[in-house]
Amino acid sequence: xxxxxxxxxxxxxxxxxxxxxxxxxxxxxxxxxxxxxxxxxxxxxxxxxxxxxxxxxxxxxxxxxxxxxxxxxxxxxxxxxxxxxxxxxxxxxxxxxxxxxxxxxxxxxxxxxxxxxxxxxxxxxxxxxxxxxxxxxxxxxxxxxxxxxxxxxxxxxxxxxxxxxxxxxxxxxxxxxxxxxx
Amino acid sequence: xxxxxxxxxxxxxxxxxxxxxxxxxxxxxxxxxxxxxxxxxxxxxxxxxxxxxxxxxxxxxxxxxxxxxxxxxxxxxxxxxxxxxxxxxxxxxxxxxxxxxxxxxxxxxxxxxxxxxxxxxxxxxxxxxxxxxxxxxxxxxxxxxxxxxxxxxxxxxxxxxxxxxxxxxxxxxxxxxxxxxx
Numbered sequence: 001x002x003x004x005x006x007x008x009x010x011x012x013x014x015x016x017x018x019x020x021x022x023x024x025x026x027x028x029x030x031x032x033x034x035x036x037x038x039x040x041x042x043x044x045x046x047x048x049x050x051x052x053x054x055x056x057x058x059x060x061x062x063x064x065x066x067x068x069x070x071x072x073x074x075x076x077x078x079x080x081x082x083x084x085x086x087x088x089x090x091x092x093x094x095x096x097x098x099x100x101x102x103x104x105x106x107x108x109x110x111x112x113x114x115x116x117x118x119x120x121x122x123x124x125x126x127x128x129x130x131x132x133x134x135x136x137x138x139x140x141x142x143x144x145x146x147x148x149x150x151x152x153x154x155x156x157x158x159x160x161x162x163x164x165x166x167x168x169x170x171x172x173x174x175x176x177x178x179x180x181x182x
Numbered sequence: 183x184x185x186x187x188x189x190x191x192x193x194x195x196x197x198x199x200x201x202x203x204x205x206x207x208x209x210x211x212x213x214x215x216x217x218x219x220x221x222x223x224x225x226x227x228x229x230x231x232x233x234x235x236x237x238x239x240x241x242x243x244x245x246x247x248x249x250x251x252x253x254x255x256x257x258x259x260x261x262x263x264x265x266x267x268x269x270x271x272x273x274x275x276x277x278x279x280x281x282x283x284x285x286x287x288x289x290x291x292x293x294x295x296x297x298x299x300x301x302x303x304x305x306x307x308x309x310x311x312x313x314x315x316x317x318x319x320x321x322x323x324x325x326x327x328x329x330x331x332x333x334x335x336x337x338x339x340x341x342x343x344x345x346x347x348x349x350x351x352x353x354x355x356x357x358x359x360x361x362x363x364x
Contacts, residue, residue, distance in 0.1 A: 048281035092274025099230035
């Protein structure tokens with residue numbers, strides 16, 4: 001199944017820095033970069049105001065670039081507790097922005113993304129930046145450097161989308177034939 | 183400092199069941215119940231849709247009851263990882279709804295609430311329900327039972343609000359006199 005033309009927004013969630021990217025699936029496994037950036041909110045500001053600012057910035061991206069799908073990193077309980085919780089709060093707001101626009105959301109773990117992009121679930125930051133630069137045929141590595149993860153998430157979804165579409169088609173056929181035989 | 187008339191929304195955050203309450207501060211330490219309930223979202227539905235439904239339900243409460251302040255339970259990393267993450271995503275959406283309406287948000291840990299209401303940071307569910315019923319002078323315990331936590335959070339804020347107001351007034355005076363002496 002071809003997903004050519006599919007427009008994917010990759011989100012590396014965070015409250016202080018949130019990586020955002022837009023890519024478009026091309027022929028075969030080719031992926032075209034559209035835009036990449038980072039949405040920031042001030043560390044000292046109250047949490048509700050930071051979430052509101054993030055929601056506003058991400059909504060603007062969605063309304064400007066009209067992605068078909070959002071691919072977002074799944075948050076894990078590792079590292080600093082308050083950072084993890086802030087990131088999880090941010091994910092809630094990011095998913096809400098997508099849901100309000102009818103944009104489908106897929107979540108990927110960091111190792112799923114690494115494995116998909118580099119073949120190695122434990123690839124380091126440098127390898128990932130090199131792979132993203134090569135896949136998107138960029139003249140130089142993405143800037144800012146932490147925006148590379150947002151690109152990687154979007155590429156990961158482009159490459160998985162045909163398989164997801166096949167699985168959904170099979171599930172749909174199974175459900176339809178089960179309904180028919182009733 | 184009196185907080186008489188202050189209208190507080192207590193939120194016991196959750197994605198499957200989210201406890202909601204509204205109380206109003208009376209004279210001294212008296213607190214008057216206004217309404218209590220639970221916002222639910224279907225377990226099997228996609229996460230973004232569940233967050234969207236929760237956002238819609240809580241926004242309706244805020245627009246109907248016009249709380250001055252939201253008191254919400256602080257999420258901790260305990261129990262089932264995916265439940266904790268879902269609750270943290272829900273908190274992001276709840277805080278956003280408050281921020282969009284200019285409603286201030288305060289977070290309290292479960293032990294802060296228990297200590298404030300019962301004098302014991304480790305009070306059990308039964309003790310908490312009994313205390314909430316007595317403080318609000320309810321004819322019978324709050325229904326549903328898990329809505330009692332939402333009442334407890336709101337009462338906790340009513341009782342802490344005078345101290346918070348005093349601290350903010352002092353901080354304001356200190357800042358003003360520092361600005362004057364420049």
